[in-house]
Amino acid sequence: MPRVLTDERRDLVKAIADFCRRECGTKEQRDELTAGGREPHNQKLYEKMAELGWLGIVVPEEYGGAGRGMADLCLFLEETAYGLAPISGFGTTVIAAAAYDKFGTEEQKRVVLEGMAKGRVEAVSMSEPGAGSDVGALTCRADGADGGYVINGQKTWCSNAHIADHILLIARTSHEGSKHEGLTQFLVPADAEGLEIRGIDTMGGREVNDLYFTDCFVPDSAVVGTPGQAWSQLMTGLNLERMILAALMLGTARRAFDDTLAYVRQREQFGRPIGSFQALKHRIADMATELECARLLVDDVAAAIDAEPGRVFAREASMAKLKCTELAKHVALEGMQMMGGYGYATEYGMEALLRSTVVSTVYGGTSEIQREIIGKTYGL
Structure with missing residues (x-):
């Protein structure tokens, strides 16, 4: 069945398809880009897409993006997946960027959204060894300290943390109320002192990681949105x-x-x-x-x-x-x-x-x- 697209969207799809055929259209090319399938993200290829303006497809124009919507984003994702483009970092980056766009400070938006449009990678960390589908059961805590928070605990299955600039961390800041209350989102630099990122080998290659926080300090300015309201923020x-x-x-x-x-x-x-x-x-x-x-x-x-x-x-x-x-x-x-x-x-x-x-x-x-x-x- 023919897909009815606007001229602009048809041109976008064709351009992506042509790019993928040229840059990663053969198994030899993909093996070279992914270390034989071990690394599902190639930063050099990713930055080529950034230069073409594609990575900022949903980033607001004031932060260097195209400001397009879900339909355009889905077309980009579908075509790059079909073309086997090794850009696994894009999905988590879009998810993280959306949270900063909705709830972040102006400085957080500048750092993350502008970085996304330029080809930087972001990660999101929710799951823990004892909290997967039941996100409200997470126990990684961020305790208030002078001028910020001190984070302790373990996260797991964090996609792309090893190639990300920042981790959008969901941690517990309070035990009051229901299990879905008292959760807070934080912007944590991937190279923060007290954070260890350790890869988990899977049959899909190197993509997910364990995160270990040991007295990892982040300032108050690292809070994304309203403290204690991460659950309702996540639902959006x-x-x-x-x-x-x-x-x-x-x-x-x-x-x-x-x-x-x-x-x-x-x-x-x-x-x-x-x-x-x-x-x-x-x-x-x-x-x-x-x-x-x-x-x-x-x-x-x-x-x-x-x-x-x-x-x-x-x-x-x-x-x-x-x-x-x-x-x-x-x-x-x-x-x-x-x-x-x-x-x-x-x-x-x-x-x-x-x-x-x-x-x-x-x-x-x-x-x-x-x-x-x-x-x-x-x-x-």
């Missing part, structure tokens, strides 16, 4: 985080589908292309239909968010995240099955797509959590 960013992940996985699912389609058209067994056999042809048809449904969902929710930027689309954003991440995992699994042994070979790349899609149903709120949220919006 749910649309963004879920749509970022939905758009990324939509692009990844498209890539897995196209790679699978190319293979089943070319691969011959029993004297004809394997895609001509009904067992595979119908699975291709089902995946293509589901991809169109997912694309329409992402486009529609993004347009709704742009039309009402102050509204939290909890149901719709969770649906988009759930649909796109589960679909991407399904398409990559189907691709691996249809490609047989080649699906497992690093030469063909499907195994890498599978690794990146499986984890997408976990981070940013698991599929189970998304279903719980959607169910609650129906009064269940």
Whole structure:
């Protein structure tokens, strides 16, 4: 189904696609950019995109960005994911930047938003060893001290902390009230004294980290927004985080589908292309239909968010995240099955797509959590 885009958006998509084909279109290029798949972010490539103005796509114009909305952001994310551009730092940077844009001081905005447009990376740290889906259970504390706060505790699964300029930290500043009260957001320099960043090896390469805070002092000016109100502040960013992940996985699912389609058209067994056999042809048809449904969902929710930027689309954003991440995992699994042994070979790349899609149903709120949220919006 043809996608109806404005001329400006069509030009953006084409420019991104051309850039990805030129800069990271071959496996040899991507291996060189990512140390053989170990490093999912390449800063030099990232800064090239910054020079083209793409990294500031949603940054307000007064801070050096283009000031565009969710629909444009989703197109950028989808196309870079489809093009396999190694810029994993962008997603967390957008999420962090949105928090500073809404709640930060003018100085915080200048540092983070202008830095984002120029190609700097930001990270967000919420999860702890004992607090994942239940963010309100976090225990990393920031105790008031003369002129600021002293932070102690451990964070985990912090994406891109090792390449970030700052960490947007959510820590407990009070135990009064419910577990969702007394949480505060802080801007913590990644090189702050008392902060140790230790990488966690995963099958997706070096992307996530443990953070250890030991008497790490930050001044009062590091507080982002109102002390004790981080939970309500975080809720305003749910649309963004879920749509970022939905758009990324939509692009990844498209890539897995196209790679699978190319293979089943070319691969011959029993004297004809394997895609001509009904067992595979119908699975291709089902995946293509589901991809169109997912694309329409992402486009529609993004347009709704742009039309009402102050509204939290909890149901719709969770649906988009759930649909796109589960679909991407399904398409990559189907691709691996249809490609047989080649699906497992690093030469063909499907195994890498599978690794990146499986984890997408976990981070940013698991599929189970998304279903719980959607169910609650129906009064269940």
